Amino acid sequence: MSQVREPEFDRAVALVLRVGAFGCFVIMFAGVSVGLFVSGRIPLNIERAGVLLMLATPVVRVLVACFLFFREKDWKYGWISLGVLVILMLGSVFGIGEH
Amino acid sequence: MVTALLVILGFCAGLLGALTGIGGGVLLTPILALHFGIPIREAIGTSLVAVITTSTASSSVHLQRHTTDIRLGMTLELATALGAAVTAYLVGYFNRSALEGLFAAFLLYSAITILTKRGKVEGLEDESALIADETVIPPYEPKRYPLGLAASLVAGALSGLLGIGGGPIKVPVMYIFMNVPLMVATATSNFMIGVTAAASAIVYYRRGDILVQYAAPLAVGVFVGSLLGARLAPRVRTKVVVYLLAGVMCYLAGNLILHLMRGWL
Numbered sequence: 001m002s003q004v005r006e007p008e009f010d011r012a013v014a015l016v017l018r019v020g021a022f023g024c025f026v027i028m029f030a031g032v033s034v035g036l037f038v039s040g041r042i043p044l045n046i047e048r049a050g051v052l053l054m055l056a057t058p059v060v061r062v063l064v065a066c067f068l069f070f071r072e073k074d075w076k077y078g079w080i081s082l083g084v085l086v087i088l089m090l091g092s093v094f095g096i097g098e099h
Numbered sequence: 100m101v102t103a104l105l106v107i108l109g110f111c112a113g114l115l116g117a118l119t120g121i122g123g124g125v126l127l128t129p130i131l132a133l134h135f136g137i138p139i140r141e142a143i144g145t146s147l148v149a150v151i152t153t154s155t156a157s158s159s160v161h162l163q164r165h166t167t168d169i170r171l172g173m174t175l176e177l178a179t180a181l182g183a184a185v186t187a188y189l190v191g192y193f194n195r196s197a198l199e200g201l202f203a204a205f206l207l208y209s210a211i212t213i214l215t216k217r218g219k220v221e222g223l224e225d226e227s228a229l230i231a232d233e234t235v236i237p238p239y240e241p242k243r244y245p246l247g248l249a250a251s252l253v254a255g256a257l258s259g260l261l262g263i264g265g266g267p268i269k270v271p272v273m274y275i276f277m278n279v280p281l282m283v284a285t286a287t288s289n290f291m292i293g294v295t296a297a298a299s300a301i302v303y304y305r306r307g308d309i310l311v312q313y314a315a316p317l318a319v320g321v322f323v324g325s326l327l328g329a330r331l332a333p334r335v336r337t338k339v340v341v342y343l344l345a346g347v348m349c350y351l352a353g354n355l356i357l358h359l360m361r362g363w364l
Contacts, residue, residue: 014162047315
């Protein structure tokens with residue numbers, strides 16, 4: 001049996017990635033542009049928002065896939081996605097090492 | 100001024116990356132470290148943002164062509180994300196010289212790989228590009244999951260350690276050992292890089308190793324560069340680009356080694 005392909009599934013995940021990528025681009029571009037005229041915390045905070053959205057995009061992608069797998073009653077891959085999500089979350093809990 | 104330079108740098112790295120299939124991280128990290136005076140750990144964290152940007156933008160395109168195996172990708176991501184998170188955490192305890200030495204070694208290895216294996220891989224990619232237009236994928240069933248997971252763990256660990264994508268490890272393993280068509284292996288590897296890099300980038304961010312004021316202009320440049328590169332790829336003579344890329348890599352590796360030795364003397 002070959003891998004099952006569902007165009008709709010691909011489209012949903014692609015949408016998450018596209019919104020994330022273009023959204024980040026717009027926010028970061030705005031931050032960089034503002035930074036050309038204003039210095040200080042305002043452009044930095046806009047840029048930070050862009051970077052954080054970029055880091056969140058893959059996490060949201062896993063979350064959406066996880067939801068879709070469970071909705072399709074594809075338990076095996078639902079649990080696998082949940083596992084990936086847990087690893088990603090652990091990174092943000094234990095993320096503070098020595099400086 | 101620095102901002103403009105960073106945008107241009109990101110643009111060039113994104114363009115070269117899209118044309119040759121080598122991610123931008125491997126170039127951005129040493130350039131940030133050597134020419135912008137950023138400590139190597141912060142340089143790795145910062146370039147991870149650019150790596151996620153490239154993966155996210157390009158895999159949304161691959162997904163629309165239905166060449167990505169989301170189930171296979173998700174399974175292997177268990178291993179890449181774990182490897183990446185663990186080494187990203189451990190990097191906090193590494194000293195700078197060890198990281199710079201490792202990075203120089205990896206740059207030289209990558210330069211040699213793209214110079215020697217180029218012909219073979221390119222022939223295969225041309226073939227897969229032709230099939231990609233029609234999106235006809237032969238039926239397949241991924242095999243040897245334990246081997247794939249082990250290789251993914253190594254690729255993830257390298258990614259967290261050096262801020263790279265790890266495609267050169269995952270693609271051949273999926274293609275040769277797991278019985279996955281090359282086109283699917285390439286798209287799936289690209290797809291996985293976003294999550295792998297995010298797993299380590301979250302750790303770097305929490306530690307304060309992502310310099311936002313550098314990451315944002317870089318990502319802006321990378322985004323435009325990789326989209327343009329993807330458009331230009333069929334029309335550019337890759338031979339010239341590959342030699343250029345290998346040259347840049349050797350130059351950066353040499354400079355890193357010099358930088359290391361200056362620290363010892």
